[in-house]
Amino acid sequence: MCGIVGYTGHQPAQKIVIESLKKLEYRGYDSSGIATKEDKLVICKKEGPIANMESILPKSSSNLAIAHTRWATHGVPSDTNAHPHTDGDNSVAVVHNGTIDNYLAIRENLEKEGYNFKSESDSEVLPILISKYYAGDLVEALNKTLADIQGIFTIAVIHENHPDEIVAVRHETPLIIGVGNSENFIASDIYAVLKYTQQIVYPEDNQIVRVTPESIELFDFDLKSIDYEVETVEKYTEVAEKGGYEHFMLKEIFEQPKALQDSLTELLVDSPLERLGLNWKIGSISIVACGTSYHAGLVGKYVIEQLTAIPVSVGYSSEFRYAAPVQGVGGLLSSRPLVVLISQSGETADTLAAARSAKQQGCHTIAICNVPGSRITREVDGVIITKSGQEVGVAATKTFLTQMQALYALGVHLAFNSGSLDHPQLKLWESEIRKIPSKITQVLNNSEAIKALVPHFVKAKSAFFIGRNINYPLAMEGALKLKEISYIHAEGYPAGELKHGPLALLSKETPVLAIAMQDHTYSKLVSNIEEVSARSAPVITLCQKGDQQIPKISDSYFELPEIDPVLSPFTVAVFLQLLSYYVAHELGTEIDKPRNLAKSVTVE
Ligand code: M6R
Numbered sequence: 001m002c003g004i005v006g007y008t009g010h011q012p013a014q015k016i017v018i019e020s021l022k023k024l025e026y027r028g029y030d031s032s033g034i035a036t037k038e039d040k041l042v043i044c045k046k047e048g049p050i051a052n053m054e055s056i057l058p059k060s061s062s063n064l065a066i067a068h069t070r071w072a073t074h075g076v077p078s079d080t081n082a083h084p085h086t087d088g089d090n091s092v093a094v095v096h097n098g099t100i101d102n103y104l105a106i107r108e109n110l111e112k113e114g115y116n117f118k119s120e121s122d123s124e125v126l127p128i129l130i131s132k133y134y135a136g137d138l139v140e141a142l143n144k145t146l147a148d149i150q151g152i153f154t155i156a157v158i159h160e161n162h163p164d165e166i167v168a169v170r171h172e173t174p175l176i177i178g179v180g181n182s183e184n185f186i187a188s189d190i191y192a193v194l195k196y197t198q199q200i201v202y203p204e205d206n207q208i209v210r211v212t213p214e215s216i217e218l219f220d221f222d223l224k225s226i227d228y229e230v231e232t233v234e235k236y237t238e239v240a241e242k243g244g245y246e247h248f249m250l251k252e253i254f255e256q257p258k259a260l261q262d263s264l265t266e267l268l269v270d271s272p273l274e275r276l277g278l279n280w281k282i283g284s285i286s287i288v289a290c291g292t293s294y295h296a297g298l299v300g301k302y303v304i305e306q307l308t309a310i311p312v313s314v315g316y317s318s319e320f321r322y323a324a325p326v327q328g329v330g331g332l333l334s335s336r337p338l339v340v341l342i343s344q345s346g347e348t349a350d351t352l353a354a355a356r357s358a359k360q361q362g363c364h365t366i367a368i369c370n371v372p373g374s375r376i377t378r379e380v381d382g383v384i385i386t387k388s389g390q391e392v393g394v395a396a397t398k399t400f401l402t403q404m405q406a407l408y409a410l411g412v413h414l415a416f417n418s419g420s421l422d423h424p425q426l427k428l429w430e431s432e433i434r435k436i437p438s439k440i441t442q443v444l445n446n447s448e449a450i451k452a453l454v455p456h457f458v459k460a461k462s463a464f465f466i467g468r469n470i471n472y473p474l475a476m477e478g479a480l481k482l483k484e485i486s487y488i489h490a491e492g493y494p495a496g497e498l499k500h501g502p503l504a505l506l507s508k509e510t511p512v513l514a515i516a517m518q519d520h521t522y523s524k525l526v527s528n529i530e531e532v533s534a535r536s537a538p539v540i541t542l543c544q545k546g547d548q549q550i551p552k553i554s555d556s557y558f559e560l561p562e563i564d565p566v567l568s569p570f571t572v573a574v575f576l577q578l579l580s581y582y583v584a585h586e587l588g589t590e591i592d593k594p595r596n597l598a599k600s601v602t603v604e
Contacts, residue, residue, distance in 0.1 A: 001598040002083075002097035003027050003069040004175070005192050006156050006166040009183020009213045013065035014057065020185070020192040021067045022050055026248070026392040027188070028598030029069030030077035035084040035093035036062035041160050043093060045082035063213075064164055066156045066186075068095035071598050074103070075120030085124045087131035088116060091160045094130065096123040097188060098153035098173045099603055106148060125149070130157060138167045139210050143223060146171075146208075152349065152603060156186055168209045173602045174347045174375060177201040177209060177216055179230050184211040189347070189600070190233055190373065191390055198233045202373055234372060247591045249393035249485070253577050254444055257437035259388040259398040260405055260570075264434065267384065267409035273417055276366050276382030282338050282414065285312045286363075288320045288354045289342035290601070292396035292480060293403060296368075297342050298473035299569050300407030306566065307415035317341075317350035318604065321357040339363040340410075344391060344399035346374025349604045355379055368406045370399045384410070393592045394599045395485050397577050400477065401440070404569055408433055436570045442561040443574040450578045453556055456511045456540050457583045460488055464502060465576075466495035466532075467515035468525055474515055474569050478576035485591050486584040495521075495528040506537040513579075514541045515572055516550055519565035529553050542575055544568075 003024030007013045014036055021032060032053045033045025038060060046053040050069070068083035075081040084093040100106070103122035106129070111117070115128050126145060133144035138159050152172040158165070168175055168186050178185035178193030178200060185193045186209065190200055201216060203209050207226060208219040218226040245251035273279065285304060287297035294316055301312040315323065326337045339358035343351040346369040355376055358365050366382040370391065377383045386402035412429045415421040421429065457463060463482060467475035476492030483490045493502060495514065506512070512532045516525045526549060532539050533553060541557045543550035550557050560571045584591050 001027055001071040001600055001602045003029065003188045003192070004066070004095050004097055004154055004156050004186070005188070006066040006158075006168070006186040006211075007183065008064050008164050008166050008211055009180060010063060011183065012060065013062050014060040016196070017065045017067040018050065018054060019195070020187060021069060023192045023195075024069055024188055025050065025593070026394070027069065027071070027600045028394060028593060029071050031070045031079070031082035032068060033070075033082045033084050033095075034065055034067040035095075035158060036060045037064045037158060037160065037163050038062055041086065041090050041093050041158065043084055043086060043090070045079060045084065047077050047079050047082060064158060064166070066093065066095050066158055066166060073099050073603065074122040080119045081121045083121075083123060085119065085121060085127050087127040089131065092127040092131045092134070093158050094123065094127040095156050096126055096153055097602060098171075099151045100125060100149050100153065101151040102149065126155060127157075134159065138162055138165060139208055139219060139223065142167050142169060143208060143221060146221060154188065164212045166211050168211075169207070170203055171206055172349065172352070175203055175209070176373070177203065177211060179216065182213045184213060184216060186211060189371070194233065199230050200233050200373060201228050201230055202378065203228070231373065247393065247581070249395055249397060249581055249591050252391055252393050252397045253574065253581065255389065256398045256401050256574060257441050257444075259386075259402050260437045260440070262387040262389075263402045263405055267406055272384070272409065273413050276384070277364065278338065278366075278382070278414070278417075280336060281418070282310055283336070285310055285338045285340060286326055286358070287312060287314045287340045287342065288317050288351065288358070290317050290348055290350050292400045292477060293342040293344060293351075295473045295477040295480070296400055296403035296407060297340070298476070299404050299470060300340070300411065302470040303408050303566065304411040304414065307411045308418055308420055310414065317348065317354040320354040326358065326361055326363050337363045339365045340368065341365060341376060341380060342368045342403050343376050344370040344386070344388075344396055344403070345600045346371045346376040347600050347602055349602050352376055352379070353604060368403050370402065392599075394594055394597050395481055395580070395591075401570060401573060404573075405433065405436070432564060432567060436567060439561050439563050439567070439571050440574045443571050443578075447578055449558060450575060451582045453540055453558065453579060454582045454586050456538055456556060457482070457486070457488065457579075458586050460509060460511050462489040462505065462510055464498070464506070464510065464512045465490060465492045465515070466498060466512060466528060467492075468495045468521035469519060470566060470569055471515040471517060471572055474572045474576065475513075477573060478513060478580070481576055481580035482583065484597065485580055485594050486587050486589055487595075488583070495525050498528060499531060503531065503535060506532060506535040508536040508538065511538045511540060514539055514554070516541050516543045516547070517565040517568045518544050518547070526553065542572060
């Protein structure tokens with residue numbers, strides 16, 4: 001969702017903020033804009049890709065700029081609704097990520113006072129309020145504005161009277177400060193500034209920030225000064241490039257063996273449970289996440305419940321805070337519930353709200369996250385960082401695999417800790433987990449055979465993905481991937497459920513992708529495939545190498561390398577990602593930035 005960058009220093013600001021803004025494109029946006037300080041403030045904004053805005057940029061000599069990519073919430077994507085917004089005199093320019101919930105009432109009052117509005121955006125009240133309250137100090141003017149507004153926001157402001165100053169604030173949406181030499185940056189995330197600095201300050205929620213080239217100040221809402229620490233971001237957090245691949249998504253799919261390899265060390269060594277503060281007998285686990293991360297959580301449930309006697313529930317973050325209290329809350333310390341929050345970005349508003357609700361209830365919280373320093377990692381009791389590197393494609397791929405890997409490792413260590421696995425069994429599991437990268441490499445090496453399945457899907461209006469047990473979540477993930485990037489309607493179903501309704505939709509135009517691994521559900525899945533075939537729907541089956549039965553009952557099939565069925569979600573996932581990618585590629589959709597979607601969903 002919206003991306004914010006700002007620069008104040010000794011270099012030409014326009015070029016720097018445009019480059020930084022491009023690093024935030026992956027978040028998803030529909031328009032972009034920039035404000036620089038020339039003799040007066042100059043605003044340039046345009047609907048569409050950043051290149052549209054760049055093509056009309058005036059020459060600039062400014063060393064101060066703020067810029068924005070907008071993901072529309074209030075008002076259609078348009079030049080006028082794009083940010084920055086200004087007050088009537090163009091003395092204040094503001095960029096905003098989030099929503100101002102009470103903007104209508106504020107706008108009505110301001111209109112009565114004689115102020116005029118140009119856009120439909122909720123954000124436009126901000127520069128007008130700031131300008132109204134401005135009496136020489138921009139921090140004070142912003143602080144007064146904050147008393148009037150409700151919602152969630154990161155706001156960055158420049159004023160024509162302050163040629164080297166950016167003032168910003170965060171409330172439930174992201175903001176970081178990049179620290180340079182006689183120059184400073186603000187941004188929505190570290191990827192925007194990594195080219196220039198690895199020194200980062202992470203303001204907390206409800207802190208106001210003032211940066212100039214030589215200074216960084218943080219204030220609370222009483223305008224008391226706050227101390228801060230400068231952290232160095234690890235080198236592995238590199239800014240992603242396409243590296244010869246046509247799309248980031250394809251590159252990220254092929255990076256998965258490395259991502260799993262890189263993440264292993266943290267997961268399997270150094271007493272992970274101790275590090276996570278998991279030193280009591282856990283009575284129950286709730287896993288909470290959105291989208292693909294939720295699907296990883298569902299896989300985690302099967303693994304953890306199979307390995308330990310601990311009951312695991314999995315819920316969507318957006319529902320968690322409205323659900324009944326977590327089981328075990330208020331009981332003895334020995335039964336303190338564990339809540340595992342999964343978010344690759346660490347900035348998903350729904351998952352952050354769930355984390356806060358779990359903490360308020362007294363649960364122990366841990367996060368599985370791919371972005372060190374992100375919001376969620378700073379709010380929970382323990383963190384597992386997956387080391388996938390930056391994921392740019394909106395469709396989550398490599399982070400899904402490393403999230404699953406983290407949950408397997410967690411399950412194995414919980415089982416060892418509770419005595420359900422002995423030491424040799426723990427080592428055996430660890431060695432199986434270490435083999436996954438080579439297994440998925442075999443799927444990647446067979447991508448031509450996956451491409452050959454594309455004709456089954458390209459003309460379809462709708463498709464079904466079915467699986468059982470640990471591969472039921474994979475059916476859901478396969479359907480999500482397909483609909484997200486190819487815009488073909490798809491549903492993931494437990495294979496046994498088709499006959500309870502969806503079978504009515506099947507026809508020869510409705511392909512059904514079945515995941516048939518050699519586990520205890522295999523024979524039932526074979527029956528489900530027969531039921532589908534009997535309704536003339538094409539069946540494309542994922543089976544294990546050497547399967548004798550599946551080729552006879554499927555229209556097409558793909559053989560996965562031999563692997564213990566409990567580890568099959570990894571190989572299945574890679575197949576499903578590639579299939580969706582090739583279908584979308586054939587249809588010519590915007591694979592890395594699907595319509596209407598954002599990579600980082602920072603509103604609830
Ligand atoms: O950053 P998060 O893992 O919290 O994101 C959660 C979902 O928004 C995300 O997985 C989304 O469903 C992906 N676009 C799916 O490919």
